[in-house]
Amino acid sequence: MKIGELAKQTGCPVETIRYYEHEGLLPPAGRNPANNYREYGAAHLERLVFIRRCRTLEMTRQEIRELLHARAAPNDSCTSINSLIDEHITHVQTRVAELKALEQQLIQLRRQCQAAHTNRDCGILRSLDNSVADGSTAPAQHHSGLAKPLA
Template identity: 70%
Template sequence: MKIGELAKQVGFTVETIRYYEKEGLLHPALRDPANNYRRYDHSHLERLIFIRRCRTLAMTHEEIQVLLQARVQPNASCETINELIDEHIHHVQARIAELQILETQLIELRGQCRAAHTTRDCGILRELDHPTEELTEPAVVHSHVPGSQCRGGQHK
């Protein structure tokens, strides 16, 4: 099948499929000698469905690569897979905690302006003009995405 057909079946864009090929998550398709179009088979579809499921679970490309490698070693121990998922759970729990702190801060900020005023008298704007210690010295939280970190909930 052509890339457009594959994209439609799996619910990805053509660009995403090309990106996954470039990144090594999807093995390259053979080219049709008649027109040089990429030709995808059922194995590509199955792999993309697997990748899509992993992405819905917020897994990184590195994590997906580990899982894809494990799929081709059916007699190997699944200990690495269990550890990967345990670590991913830990990162999700940490992110939830960060988001709960953010929610509390936003609720407190919203409490600074309980009624409509002129922007000159808006308690939210007045509060944002005076940074708190948290805003001037954000805590660094390490993300499970290699090479990135979180500062006050924003990835750098």
């Protein structure tokens, strides 16, 4: 099948398939000698579906590489897979805690303005201005990886 058909069957954009090939997550497709188009087979489809499932779990490219490596060695112990998932769970738990802290900061910020005012009198804007004036950072910048500071 051509790359467009693979993309259609997996719901994965063509550019992403090419990226996965470039990154070594998906083996390069063979070329059809008649038209030089890339030809993908059932193994590509199966592997791409696996990669996509991993991505829905927000696994990194490195984690996916490790899982693909383990998948290629079916008789090895799955201890490394368990460890990888345990580490990923810890990472997710950290992110959940950061998001909960961010939620609390936003709730506290929202409490600064309970009624409609002019923007000049808005407690939220005043609070954000005061945090800049007193040298503290904006609430969203306290969370690594959740919000990027404006440059």
